[in-house]
Amino acid sequence: MVSIKDIAKQSGMSPSTISRVVNGKKYVNPEKREQILKLIEETGYVPNKAARSMVLQRSFTVGVVIPDTFNMFQRQLFSVIERNLEAFGYHTLFFFVKFEGKSEMECLNRLKAEKLDGVIMLQEIKNPEFYSYLEKINLPVIIATFNYGEIPCIHVDDEQAAMDAVNHLINLGHQKINMISGQGFSFGSLRAEGFFRALEGAALPRDETRVIYTPYYTAEAGMYGMREFLLRGRDFSAVFAATDELAIGAIRALEDEGIRVPADVSVIGFDDIEISDFMMPRLTTIRQPIKEMGEQTALSLHRLISGNNNIMEELVLPYRLIIRESTRALPR
Amino acid sequence: MVSIKDIAKQSGMSPSTISRVVNGKKYVNPEKREQILKLIEETGYVPNKAARSMVLQRSFTVGVVIPDTFNMFQRQLFSVIERNLEAFGYHTLFFFVKFEGKSEMECLNRLKAEKLDGVIMLQEIKNPEFYSYLEKINLPVIIATFNYGEIPCIHVDDEQAAMDAVNHLINLGHQKINMISGQGFSFGSLRAEGFFRALEGAALPRDETRVIYTPYYTAEAGMYGMREFLLRGRDFSAVFAATDELAIGAIRALEDEGIRVPADVSVIGFDDIEISDFMMPRLTTIRQPIKEMGEQTALSLHRLISGNNNIMEELVLPYRLIIRESTRALPR
DNA sequence: ATGAAAGCGCTAACAT
């Protein structure tokens, strides 16, 4: 492996000069610079990251903490985050955290060993110890898609968006509306809260049995959630699912029983993942601004890292109701 | 940040001893070991990865090269790879490569700077320079989902699997069968080759116009591909799509024209991604053994890295035809 | 069983 010393020897310069050239510092003779650049090109020299990271006390990499079981929305989001981070010159290291509580602190340990420049949370970690440690070592953090304490975050108004989704159903004439949500993430409860508030706004009863909390936010979970509702009897004409994947599973369960969407039951999702526009029927949903969210997340973290102090505390991005084919007016 | 020296001072031992304890080496007094372990626990000490990597000349991390636009199959695959790699004690660093050719060599440069222990290719890079460099620096490589030169690889027999898929259609009585494939990856051409061979096997003409090669393997691409076929007239009763996502898009385009699947046209996909079982109709497809593929990939790389020399060259895993609802016998 | 010392590849402060 060719090192800075090799380049130094071969060019007759000292390592410092090579370092200056590599890092684009001034105070180096243009001719020599050219010559060194050429040598680097020829030898294929690339600075050793570990060594740099060691002396600089930073790694030029940011950690992205994400659920092991990340859904398609999260997948799309981290894709744009990664791309934007790269544009700022950061590497991205993923920390997949599993559902068991232990995994959270393991993740923290891995974080510690890396001398990260910053971290982005896509996974909602509840343990306050986690954040207090990050704060202690003064590590910049941005949360995307939810909020927690005083940590800068970027998200959509989940509760209000859920209200809009349910109001869409109500405006269509639906009165008996159920909801399938998931567990373990605040956006689930926030969306459930929005669901109830919309019901209240329409003077509809707040009936807790109208919400099912499945263990995950997957299509499979949505299917089981809907089956459970069906088991209890078919006392609903519309369903709000906390994610598109939940909605997809719910529709599947409905159709399996010969219940047509939207003819018999309307279904609305949340997220607007790519596949939703290809479903049969096309899914009505709330669109989260994935691209903007990812861009802003990367940008904000970069600012935090660069010590740029005009820092946003909380950025609430606009969402949009996308009306497609899975919802329809209640026939009267 | 607490370092090995801090632990040494606080415990009255030397850094060497601490190192021995941390790395579970022998020759250290059990009592002192306990005592040091306790101190480590209390202080939250975690060895600095860069420093370790520096002296050991390795990083305990493996690089996974994956397309920027990875599809759901690849997403599921890398998830299990990551999990298995972690079990072997490796970190995973993703290298997303974009479609432009330049990106490939940039990726190589990033690879160089990392002192990786090994790399897993999920993205098919064509540039021989890429592989020859990896060979030069003696970096273990495993390819998953395709093969290239002499590099150890793990995959399914794409051509044979495609034949089976098309034969399923033929056995159902279909004679006019089209295919939607994508560009840029060998599995696309392999599957197209299988398509043609199945046709030949049934004494059906090899008609190149029956295959469309879309730029990507997404649902959107599948939709446009099918629209193109439809524009040319509706001279087919069945379609083989090179991926499930392509199939999903194709079905969408068909239904948009009032053509029912499978009543009017049968569609079969490839991969068996999670969502396929929730589609309307449920997608008939070829199942790739994602879990086994990921496990074997991680295991083989680990063996390569550990210098275990009984190395497999090429592992061809079994696939399975999953018959669901999107294909049906041609009514006569 | 334990410690001292060297060195991994790099950057930055300091000298010249």
Added chain:
DNA sequence: ATGTTAGCGCTTTCAT
């Protein structure tokens, strides 16, 4: 404008 030097945190001979 360039070189010398120290040191980042760790592991590993080599002594003892």
